[in-house]
Amino acid sequence: VLAARPAGGLRVLQVTGGLFGLRGTEPNPAGARLSGFVRSIGAEHPWVRSTVLDTDRPERLAELLAVWRDSGPYGELGLREGRRYRPVLVPVPTGPVSWRPDPDRVYLITGGTRGLGALTARHLAARGARGLALLGVRPLPPRHEWDREELSAAEAETVAHIRRLERLGARVMTHTGALSDRDALAGFLDEIRTALGPIGGIVHCAGRSGSGPAPLTRKDLADVRRVLEPKGDGLDTLLDLTDADPLDFVVLFSSVSAAVPALAAGVTDYAAANARLDLVARHRAGVRSVNWPVWRETGGGTATGLPP
Numbered sequence: 001v002l003a004a005r006p007a008g009g010l011r012v013l014q015v016t017g018g019l020f021g022l023r024g025t026e027p028n029p030a031g032a033r034l035s036g037f038v039r040s041i042g043a044e045h046p047w048v049r050s051t052v053l054d055t056d057r058p059e060r061l062a063e064l065l066a067v068w069r070d071s072g073p074y075g076e077l078g079l080r081e082g083r084r085y086r087p088v089l090v091p092v093p094t095g096p097v098s099w100r101p102d103p104d105r106v107y108l109i110t111g112g113t114r115g116l117g118a119l120t121a122r123h124l125a126a127r128g129a130r131g132l133a134l135l136g137v138r139p140l141p142p143r144h145e146w147d148r149e150e151l152s153a154a155e156a157e158t159v160a161h162i163r164r165l166e167r168l169g170a171r172v173m174t175h176t177g178a179l180s181d182r183d184a185l186a187g188f189l190d191e192i193r194t195a196l197g198p199i200g201g202i203v204h205c206a207g208r209s210g211s212g213p214a215p216l217t218r219k220d221l222a223d224v225r226r227v228l229e230p231k232g233d234g235l236d237t238l239l240d241l242t243d244a245d246p247l248d249f250v251v252l253f254s255s256v257s258a259a260v261p262a263l264a265a266g267v268t269d270y271a272a273a274n275a276r277l278d279l280v281a282r283h284r285a286g287v288r289s290v291n292w293p294v295w296r297e298t299g300g301g302t303a304t305g306l307p308p
Contacts (some may be wrong), residue, residue: 002041002045002048002216002217002253003048004144005045006047007084009047009048009049010045010047010048010049011048011049011051011068012038012039012041012048012049012050012051012233013050013051013053013064013068014031014035014050014051014052015053015054015055015064016028016030016031016035016052016053016054016055016058017030017054017055017056017058018030018054018086019031019032019035019052019279020054020057020076020078020085020282021283022054022078022080022085023044025183026104027192027282027283029279029280029283031052032280033228033232033272033277033280034225034281034287035052035269035272035275035276036258036268036271036273036274036275036276037180037269037272037273038050038051038052038075038217039052039076039261039275039277040075040257040261040264040268040271040272041074041216041268042075042261043261043263043264043265043268043271044216044264044265044266045215045216045266046186048257049066049071049241050075050076050078050301051076051077053067053071053077053078053079054076054077054078055078055079055080056079056080056081057079058172063079063082063308064079066304067079067084068107070172074086075261080094087098088154089259093160097243100127100128101124101127101128101129101130101200101201102200102248103128103129103130103131104130104131104161104197104198105131105197105198105199105200105201105246105291106131106133106173106196106197106198106199106200106201107124107129107131107133107190107193107199107200107201107202107203108134108135108199108202108242109121109124109132109133109134109135109203110135110136110179110202110204110205110206110230110238111135111136111201111204111205111206111207111230111253111306112132112134112135112136112203112205113132113135113136113138113140113158113161113174114136114138114154114157114158114161115205115295116205116253116292116295117134117136117203117205117206118161120205121134121161121165121170122161122164122165122168124170124203125165125168125169125170126168128169129170130170130171131170131196131197132165132170132171132172132173133172133173133174133175133188133192133196133199134172134173134175135174135175135176135177135179135188135206136158136174136175136176136211137176137177137178137206138154138155138158138161138176139176140155140158140174140176141155146159155192155303158239160170162174162250171195171196172222173188173191173192173196175188178229178230178234179206179229179230179232179233179234179235179237179238179249179267180229180233180237181237182237182241185237185238185240185241189241189242193245195251199245199246199247200243200245200246200248201247201248201249201250202238202242202247202249202250202251202285203251203253204231204238204250204251204252204253205253205274206231206234207227207230207231207253207270207274208227208230209227209267209270210223210224210226210227210267210269210270211223211231212254213266213267214266215266216221216268216269219269220304223269224269227269227270227273228269228272228273230273231252231273231274231277232273232276233274235252235277235280239280239284239287240259244287247286249286249288250288251258251287251288251289251290252277252278252280252281252287252288252289252290253277253290254273254275254277254278254290254291254292255270255271255291255292256291256292256293257270257271258272258274258275258277258278258291259275259278259280259291268284274291277289278291
């Protein structure tokens, strides 16, 4: 339909019930995987007006259609007991942070061997973390081969990163593989609990930016699925396998492109993946999602021409 470009334009409506977590409604994450795409379609196709409408009464079709017709430019609306709601960005006060890592716990960082994940690992180690578990997708040679001259630039960078963490006093364990590989991830989590202690917190930095900016209609479906995996099935698997751990926090690294759909042109798959992180944070206690803008000199961001 998008490729055909109807002469009269196109309007798209997704109806959900409890997705936005409006006060007084029963939370329901159904529709989370699709809503990010619906909200951002118009960024690539100005002739499309798309809306996600969350309601406590999905059976009232006439009322929903009336709200939809009058929705204006908003791609995200809530309807509860006849009242309409829309998202608004507001300033959040900041202040000094007194929290320190527990030296008897391990902190798990997905995407922790490079980019933002590596920065996060160094920050935790510098603040006193003594157990770090770094998850990535790039294979790392065995430790006894780390001094070989034949290491690739990426391998040498990761080795230097781990050694820097160890000089800061941290014990480091690494895992390579997709987060959605449940058996492999479960085995690694058991290993770090035995070797380093209970898991005290998770920072989810893992993500893929795909093959580059392009309209969604021109993207390969397999590539889109690869972009969605770490923030979709991968995150679900990780949260399920750590549900019984004594976590002080779970922080999800999302993107400003998820909060501002106008920035999603060319990267609607990436924006949709991050929008799902934001919805997961709405529905799970103790989970926070941060919509980062572009980071420089870290991998991701300006290195690929994409949002972080």
